[in-house]
Amino acid sequence: MKNIDGFHNPPVVLDDEHINIILNDLIEYHGYDFRGYSRSSLTRRIYRLMSLDKYASFAEFRFRLRYDEGFLNRFVEEITVNVTEMFRDPEFYRVLRSDILPLMATKPLIRIWHAGCSTGEEVYSMAILLREANLLHKSLLYATDINPVVLDVAREGIYPLTQMKTWSENYILAGGKQDFSRYYTANYDRAKLDSTLSERFVLSTHNLVSDRSFNEFQLILCRNVLIYFDKPLQEQVLALFDESLESLGFLALGTKETLKFSAVANKFQPVERDQKIWRKIA
Structure with a gap:
């Protein structure tokens, strides 16, 4: 009926x-x-x-x-909604630590865009990498998402304490040498990440569908977002990233995402095929 x-x-x-x-x-x-x-x-x-x-x-x-x-x-x-965690795919962060950040270290100001940052775990992960490379003080981490609710979570930096064990293990696998607990304060069942990490954050709503480029970056990360878009929108977003990257800047996508067969593919060369990192060459 x-x-x-x-x-x-x-x-x-x-x-x-x-x-x-x-x-x-x-x-x-x-x-x-x-x-x-x-x-x-x-x-x-x-x-x-x-x-x-x-x-x-x-x-x-x-x-x-x-x-x-x-x-x-x-x-x-x-x-x-996107599934995320700190130092997700630890080998990816190991490559950032060993291969990418040293190439960006000579810049007087490092601008990084986390597009579709969700609740911010990957942005905090990047801040830790930059701090341990002594680069955080001269970096700006732009973290954007279409959803203002998840940006509030990123702004507060408060997460379930139960996550810390997994995140600590990820951190070590990503090449971390410190005690991960130095980066957060436990309070009952919650953990507050060190607020000095987020001092270099610029958090803002941004719609990859309709909003345009707003700066020029040395590194753009948009991991596991494009898989939710159809092909025309993927092309549109990749063109936006191309427009937003400076020459010799880096683009990092998710494990199931690629520049191959895209309209901008000839402007990039792979740096780390397994970790889906490309460098802009044109």
């Missing part, structure tokens, strides 16, 4: 037309443009949110998304 919206009840069934309605509402009412996101990933996450809240109809879900600011924030967080 179908309800008045044409869906089987239960569960609510969505087709491309319904997804397009949601995407258009997000642009018209809130200025969020998710049209270039992978349709399968987008649909799966919308289904998950509707299932969690047990919506009986598409109309109910649409109304809530239009007019409930709190629910909008939750929706954006669900759609843009």
Whole structure:
């Protein structure tokens, strides 16, 4: 049996037309443009949110998304969620430590952009690398995300204490020589990262879909974000990174992401194929 919206009840069934309605509402009412996101990933996450809240109809879900600011924030967080942790993929950070940072050390000011920084763990990881290389004092770490809620987490630098064991192990595997506990203060079940690490952060909302370049960087990191975008949007974002990198700057992507077959591929050469790091040569 179908309800008045044409869906089987239960569960609510969505087709491309319904997804397009949601995407258009997000642009018209809130200025969020998710049209270039992978349709399968987008649909799966919308289904998950509707299932969690047990919506009986598409109309109910649409109304809530239009007019409930709190629910909008939750929706954006669900759609843009990324799994992250400090020193994730330790070998990647080992390569940054040994091969990339020494090449940037001669710069009078080092500008690094973490695009799609999520809750900030990778930015703090970079700050630790820079401190241990005695470069943090002359670095600026721009950390951006479409979701202001995750930026608040990054700004506070407070994370579950249960994460510290894994992060400490990652840090050691990434070539860390210090006691990782020196970088945080434990308080009950939470850990507060050293606030001096974030003194060189510039945190801001930035939409990779619609916003343009805002500086020139020596290193851009956008790891495990492009996999959620369709091919045209991937090309658009890679062009943005090309525009935002200075000559001989570095671009780091996620393990399942590549510049190969992209329109900017001929402007870069791989530095570390296994770790998906490229250097701009043109």
